[in-house]
Amino acid sequence: MSRTPRTDATSTPLYQEVAEKIARLIEEGVLRPGERVSSLRRVSEQHGVSLTTAIQAFIWLEDRGLVEARPKSGFFVRVPRPVLKEPMMARTPRAVSEVTVGALQSRLFEAAMLPRVLALGGAVPSPELLPMVKLNRILASVARRAGKSGVSYDMPPGTEVLRREVAKRVMNSGAMLLPQEVITTCGATEGLMLCLRAVTVPGSVVAVESPTYFGVLHALESLKLRAIEIPTHPRDGMDLEALARVLKTRQVAACLAVPNFSNPLGALMPDANKERLVRMLAERDIPLIEDDVFGELHHGPHRPRLAKGYDEKGLVMLCSSFSKSLAPGYRVGWVAPGRYYEQVKTLKLTSTLATATLPELAIAEFLATGGYDHYLRGARAFYAGNVQRVAQAVAAAFPEGTRVTQPQGGFVLWVEMPPRVDALRLQDEALAREINIAPGPMFSPNQGYRNCIRLSCGVPWSPRLQEALQILGSLAKRHLA
Structure with a gap:
């Protein structure tokens, strides 16, 4: 009683x-x-x-x-906040840069495939965190019911049931989409590539965040595009004053940004800044390619708004996927390219022709039955706690003067170490100890950020992870000796 x-x-x-x-x-x-x-x-x-x-x-x-x-x-x-300062916003050159990061990216992915290596370099959730059993059960059921259509091409714009579910989810983030405005893609990477191909020609200049995701830089490199880096605040995202100065002096073909939990900083652009970003680009008829691949993985109670919600001219090309939040291997993404819909749809035919049918149908059913929302509640709580726990371990193990981001979503940390620490050398030393990290030079077209690394927190906490962070800290300290 x-x-x-x-x-x-x-x-x-x-x-x-x-x-x-x-x-x-x-x-x-x-x-x-x-x-x-x-x-x-x-x-x-x-x-x-x-x-x-x-x-x-x-x-x-x-x-x-x-x-x-x-x-x-x-x-x-409550996980105690790490006693670390946030990284400083870098001063980036206003010069236009050729991009050369492909070799660094290949090296990172090759290392990730080695047996026994602890993968802290890629922003990929560990399989044990994903609803594998449920997804595989749905996939098998869908395959039985789909019959011949399950092994047939699902030509652009892709399966309607998935496009309908995507349109429903976008409504939760302050934007309105119709299913017929969505094209399914082989992950967000294809979506970004299609958007870039639709609005640029070789030699065009694209404004990007700095630091920015190396996959974006590799896309620019492969398309023979040039980049101009825009300083990015670790909490508030792209510096719009710096962007405004660039737009006055440079001919920019497109701007590519991740307003919600940028990679690698985890920055969340305030809504007022998103609106201003869309408006200032629209005044010059410059398309904004918005990557929202981490948008569903917010640590707070509410899903952040999309920049797409402020789009009145069809210039925002919204890309996302289920690779970070649900099933990397399914390779299911989507794009809502606004006024460039027809160009992107045609380019899709010359890219991968079609997106895999059965994974599309399986994810659509997972979304429609509420399984996705149920899974996301647990995933968000896990990532929020794990990001803080890894940051705390970095605070304890890394050299004095180390700074680390405090992201409000996603599952990556950006670690800025003292200037004498060489991230590329640290990568070699860590790999020799079966630990893979992403060195800072991968995140800049000029291969800057040589004293920075990105760490994935998509790996469950374990004695091995704790030991790996201690080893990384010890190796970094040796650079200062």
Whole structure:
């Protein structure tokens, strides 16, 4: 039977007694940072108190920074914020650059394929984090029901059921799309390539974030395009004042950005900046290629808005995929290219002709039945906790003066070490110890950021991961000796 909360002003309130017992478990390490605390109902039963008292106890713990609530997931022991400063926003050259990162990218991917290597270099979720069993079951069911259509080409724009589900999801992020405005692609990479091909010619200049995802740079390199780097803040994204100055002096064919949780910084552009970005490009009739591949993996309670939601002229070409959030190997993505729909649809035919039919149908069913939303709730909570845990380990192991980002979504960390640390040398030394990392020069057309690395937090925490971060820190310190 539950007890009635005390009203004697001289005694400790019952909810505080309960809260202090839980606090002691946290202080003594019985409940560890990032670990889920018992549910409200379970605490009520364990301590013989009312549900109201249990709620008050958790409010007391939350106010003191001991636990944190995660939407639809419960309460978790709060992971202490790492005692590290954020990286500085780099000053980037205003000169237009040829892009040469392909060799670095190939080296990273080759290392990731080696057996026994701990893959901290690629922004790819570990398979054990994905709903493999459910997806495979759906895929098998879809294959039985699809019959001949399952082994036939699904010509552009792609399967209607998936395009319809995509249009529904986009509504949750402040934009409106019709299924007939969407084209399915072989991952977001193909979507980005198609958009670039639709709006540029060899030699064209594309404005990109700095640092930016090396896959974007490799796409520019393969299409013989040139890049101009725009400084990017680790929290707020692309510096729009710097972009405005570039637009006044340079002929820019397109701007490619990741407003929601950029890669590698994890920056989230404020909504007012997204609106301004779309407007300032629209004034010059410059298309914005918006990559939203991490948009669903927000750490906070709400999915951020899309820049596409501010598009009035059809100049925003929105690209995304399910590779980071659900199934990398299915290679299912999509693009909503606005006024460039017909060009992109035609280019798709000369690129991969069609997207694989069965994976499209399986993902569409997973979305339609609510499985995706259920999975995402757990995935977001995991990534939020793991990003903080890895950052904390970096704070403890890396050289003094190291800075690290504090992303609000996604699962990558950008680590800026003291200037004397050489990221390319560190990559070699780490690989010799079966650890793969992404060195900073991969994220700049000029191969800058030589003292920076990107780490993936899409790997579950384990003794091996903890040891790997300690090894990386020790190796980095040797560069300073």
